Amino acid sequence: MRPGPAEEISAAIADGMIPAHVYGDPEVFELERRNLFPRTWVFLGHTSEIPHPGDFVLRRIVDDSFIVTRDDTGRIGVHLNMCLHRGMQVCRAEMGNTRMFRCPYHAWSYRNDGSLAGLPFHDEAYGGEEGLSRDRHRLVAPARVETYNGLMFAAVEDPGISLEDFLGDFRFYLDLYTAQSESGLELRGPQRWRVNANWKIGCENFVGDMYHTPYTHRSVVDIGLFREPKAHKRKEGVLYHCGVGGGTTYKLPPGDFTERMRYVGYPDIMIDRMAALWSEPQRRMVGDDGFMVSAATLFPNLSLVHNWPIVREGEDVVPFISLRQWHPVSATETEVLSWFAVDAEAPDDFKADSYKAYLMCFGSSGMFEQDDIENWVSITTAAAGSMAHRLQLNSRMGLLHDGGQVGRPLDDFPGPGFARVGYGEFNQRNWLQMWSRHLFPPGAGDTTGRDTGGER
Amino acid sequence: MTGTTSGSGGKFRTSLPHDDPRHLIAHHFLNEEAALLDAAAWHLWLELLTPDITYLMPVRVTTMADTDPSTLGTHARMDHFAEDLYSLRKRVERLSGGHAWTEDPPSRTRHLVTNVRTFTAETDPPVPEPTGVGAVVEVESALLLFRSRGDDRPPEFLSAGRRDLLRHTEHGWRLAHRSVTVDESVLRTQNLAILL
Ligand code: FES
Numbered sequence: 001m002r003p004g005p006a007e008e009i010s011a012a013i014a015d016g017m018i019p020a021h022v023y024g025d026p027e028v029f030e031l032e033r034r035n036l037f038p039r040t041w042v043f044l045g046h047t048s049e050i051p052h053p054g055d056f057v058l059r060r061i062v063d064d065s066f067i068v069t070r071d072d073t074g075r076i077g078v079h080l081n082m083c084l085h086r087g088m089q090v091c092r093a094e095m096g097n098t099r100m101f102r103c104p105y106h107a108w109s110y111r112n113d114g115s116l117a118g119l120p121f122h123d124e125a126y127g128g129e130e131g132l133s134r135d136r137h138r139l140v141a142p143a144r145v146e147t148y149n150g151l152m153f154a155a156v157e158d159p160g161i162s163l164e165d166f167l168g169d170f171r172f173y174l175d176l177y178t179a180q181s182e183s184g185l186e187l188r189g190p191q192r193w194r195v196n197a198n199w200k201i202g203c204e205n206f207v208g209d210m211y212h213t214p215y216t217h218r219s220v221v222d223i224g225l226f227r228e229p230k231a232h233k234r235k236e237g238v239l240y241h242c243g244v245g246g247g248t249t250y251k252l253p254p255g256d257f258t259e260r261m262r263y264v265g266y267p268d269i270m271i272d273r274m275a276a277l278w279s280e281p282q283r284r285m286v287g288d289d290g291f292m293v294s295a296a297t298l299f300p301n302l303s304l305v306h307n308w309p310i311v312r313e314g315e316d317v318v319p320f321i322s323l324r325q326w327h328p329v330s331a332t333e334t335e336v337l338s339w340f341a342v343d344a345e346a347p348d349d350f351k352a353d354s355y356k357a358y359l360m361c362f363g364s365s366g367m368f369e370q371d372d373i374e375n376w377v378s379i380t381t382a383a384a385g386s387m388a389h390r391l392q393l394n395s396r397m398g399l400l401h402d403g404g405q406v407g408r409p410l411d412d413f414p415g416p417g418f419a420r421v422g423y424g425e426f427n428q429r430n431w432l433q434m435w436s437r438h439l440f441p442p443g444a445g446d447t448t449g450r451d452t453g454g455e456r
Numbered sequence: 457m458t459g460t461t462s463g464s465g466g467k468f469r470t471s472l473p474h475d476d477p478r479h480l481i482a483h484h485f486l487n488e489e490a491a492l493l494d495a496a497a498w499h500l501w502l503e504l505l506t507p508d509i510t511y512l513m514p515v516r517v518t519t520m521a522d523t524d525p526s527t528l529g530t531h532a533r534m535d536h537f538a539e540d541l542y543s544l545r546k547r548v549e550r551l552s553g554g555h556a557w558t559e560d561p562p563s564r565t566r567h568l569v570t571n572v573r574t575f576t577a578e579t580d581p582p583v584p585e586p587t588g589v590g591a592v593v594e595v596e597s598a599l600l601l602f603r604s605r606g607d608d609r610p611p612e613f614l615s616a617g618r619r620d621l622l623r624h625t626e627h628g629w630r631l632a633h634r635s636v637t638v639d640e641s642v643l644r645t646q647n648l649a650i651l652l
């Protein structure tokens with residue numbers, strides 16, 4: 001029997017080659033829609049987006065719309081935006097505050113915890129509780145909803161693993177972005193826009209592509225947005241990969257923890273909080289080894305970025321953090337959701353400057369993002385062509401023909417997983433292998449999302 | 457006749473008549489500006505800005521009709537643009553530096569400016585002459601931006617309203633503030649490597 005597309009893709013990827021059509025093929029998208037997204041933890045938003053009882057935002061997992069609420073008791077809930085009666089979408093606003101979602105069709109109404117509160121003519125039409133018992137009806141929920149550092153995730157079907165276990169040791173790195181004080185992050189946004197690019201390309205770029213920075217982002221270096229022309233220094237950074245996530249770092253000039261945090265623009269009051277909150281190895285990664293987190297991706301489609309441009313003529317740099325989701329619309333279209341994120345306890349003037357730094361670099365108008373997405377749209381256009389079925393893209397950077405590797409993992413890196421200095425596509429290959437395992441239907445592949453046998 | 461009328465939608469301002477000198481100045485300014493933008497004359501465009509320019513484009517969101525009308529449809533905490541002269545200048549330097557790949561090949565744009573409505577703006581201290589140095593004019597316009605790139609992608613449109621403050625400086629009329637109210641919550645454009 002001829003192997004199916006999932007088998008062919010997996011075999012090529014195990015060898016570091018990527019069948020080009022995976023970035024533009026509706027058949028592959030259908031495998032992702034059916035087998036991947038319903039069966040892993042998917043990011044929905046951050047608790048700071050719904051701080052008060054009754055607050056809600058609307059978010060999607062592929063083509064399912066979910067209402068993410070904080071109910072009257074303060075609990076987070078996630079419910080499918082589909083009326084139990086005839087299927088109307090009960091919520092048509094993308095954000096707001098309400099105690100009740102009333103379906104516009106026949107006016108069944110649901111509390112903000114998803115339970116059915118009432119329906120018109122309950123007695124006359126249904127014979128009251130005997131015909132339709134209200135407390136046995138609530139909006140459909142995903143199998144699991146859990147949060148970590150305020151990041152809210154849902155799994156449509158039970159992935160058989162808790163969110164914490166899914167994140168595993170990647171939390172070491174995630175904390176550097178999301179836990180700079182006890183209060184954690186607050187998010188602004190998202191900006192949303194649609195681009196004619198396949199969703200996977202952004203994930204792979206952020207998980208480990210330090211190699212593109214010097215050329216793709218040449219223009220932002222040209223205009224002096226950074227303290228030092230640093231694009232060519234990219235190869236001095238470390239690539240790390242750990243379970244379901246991986247990312248890139250910059251190597252900072254000599255200094256201790258405080259000096260290096262100051263170098264990227266953090267004020268002392270924030271540095272003190274991070275020093276108190278972070279573990280000794282986390283502090284050592286920055287303070288002793290001088291590696292500062294930059295881009296990262298958490299499988300499947302959440303990326304993070306941290307950078308530090310100059311926001312005012314003649315002044316020092318200011319760091320910013322962005323969370324971004326590559327929301328799949330089709331094989332050739334992605335909706336980008338890009339949030340500005342900042343430590344909730346940061347001083348107000350830091351928050352204002354950091355926001356400015358974000359807008360200049362990332363998001364719909366960001367000067368980095370513009371050139372990134374230009375590449376991804378172009379790849380997707382080419383990958384949707386029929387010749388793409390005959391081409392395997394070379395994603396073997398760091399591998400030798402004889403199976404050996406260029407360089408080797410650091411053995412004294414303070415963080416979990418593995419890390420190595422310099423360019424390489426180790427992280428992209430790990431991401432792709434995780435992805436290809438999820439193309440198979442239940443039972444046919446490892447679907448726990450765990451990186452059970454990734455490349456090191 | 458400038459003033460306000462009250463209707464079912466609340467206060468609705470009436471603009472200056474179209475033969476008012478302030479309207480003629482504002483309309484002329486917007487057309488000249490659009491010509492510069494469509495010609496990618498970014499550096500000349502920068503010269504039209506006051507040093508204290510604020511240039512905003514808030515993110516629009518879909519909210520229910522009963523939401524507080526003052527924030528209706530606008531995400532109070534997020535923008536596509538929140539620029540000052542420094543960041544606008546950096547954007548222009550990037551676009552004209554030869555390495556902004558997303559604009560290479562460049563977009564072919566057409567800034568279609570219409571529905572121009574001009575209003576008197578108070579100044580402090582008041583200017584004796586309504587169009588003299590120091591005078592400020594408020595102008596609203598509708599913008600339809602057509603953008604085409606390459607030959608294998610469909611063109612993109614951005615529809616927006618703009619509210620500008622024009623100030624008469626000793627160098628001439630300059631843009632002191634712009635806020636762009638884009639008409640989509642999810643932009644259908646690859647990026648904002650353009651100016652509105
Ligand atoms: S479809 Fe919702 S009440 Fe009938």
Ligand SMILES: [Fe+2]
Pocket residue numbers: 205212213216217368372
């Ligand atoms: Fe990039």
